[in-house]
Amino acid sequence: ETGVTQTPRHLVMGMTNKKSLKCEQHLGHNAMYWYKQSAKKPLELMFVYNFKEQTENNSVPSRFSPECPNSSHLFLHLHTLQPEDSALYLCASSSSLGGGAFFGQGTRLTVV
Amino acid sequence: KQEVTQIPAALSVPEGENLVLNCSFTDSAIYNLQWFRQDPGKGLTSLLLIQSSQREQTSGRLNASLDKSSGRSTLYIAASQPGDSATYLCAVSQPTDSWGKFQFGAGTQVVVTP
Numbered sequence: 690e691t692g693v694t695q696t697p698r699h700l701v702m703g704m705t706n707k708k709s710l711k712c713e714q715h716l717g718h719n720a721m722y723w724y725k726q727s728a729k730k731p732l733e734l735m736f737v738y739n740f741k742e743q744t745e746n747n748s749v750p751s752r753f754s755p756e757c758p759n760s761s762h763l764f765l766h767l768h769t770l771q772p773e774d775s776a777l778y779l780c781a782s783s784s785s786l787g788g789g790a791f792f793g794q795g796t797r798l799t800v801v
Numbered sequence: 802k803q804e805v806t807q808i809p810a811a812l813s814v815p816e817g818e819n820l821v822l823n824c825s826f827t828d829s830a831i832y833n834l835q836w837f838r839q840d841p842g843k844g845l846t847s848l849l850l851i852q853s854s855q856r857e858q859t860s861g862r863l864n865a866s867l868d869k870s871s872g873r874s875t876l877y878i879a880a881s882q883p884g885d886s887a888t889y890l891c892a893v894s895q896p897t898d899s900w901g902k903f904q905f906g907a908g909t910q911v912v913v914t915p
Contacts, residue, residue, distance in 0.1 A: 783901030790901035
């Protein structure tokens, strides 16, 4: 148990579907992140939220829409995805007091 | 832009040998450096965090050093075991960034054979 929980663990969706990924952290952190991990590529930062406010969007296509209703929850809404969006999506959290980042177990997304 | 490189990309050692994993970064003005372990298809598990003012961190069989001036960090795993087989990732953050905004290396895939 890392303190960061992601659901679902696996997701298969068609290109016309709409789905959402959920992340919840129980660590009292103020910052939350979405990262994308594709095969044979380094992790890519997608979005950063700090105290519920989006502080970074790393040129992510609009078919990915993040939502952060509070410091403990983070969502990634998906619509009209492409097969190349298939990847492992990782959520992380951190604190302004330091201590580094803590990651969830990820959601394996397959777009068919 | 910060670039993080990990060498080698893959490593296979017999059980009992010490592991040495290397990480280099291009911008020495880092806030901290964190080493992670990732098992296939799983998330990242934090191993060690080194603040920019520190030169090393130790936890059990793991020791990580940091040399900011040369832009390098090394992760040592003593007396390797088959359970150490995984991909090891290093990541750095910059002082102007939030504390979990990391630039990652591509990782070193480690196999420890019995």
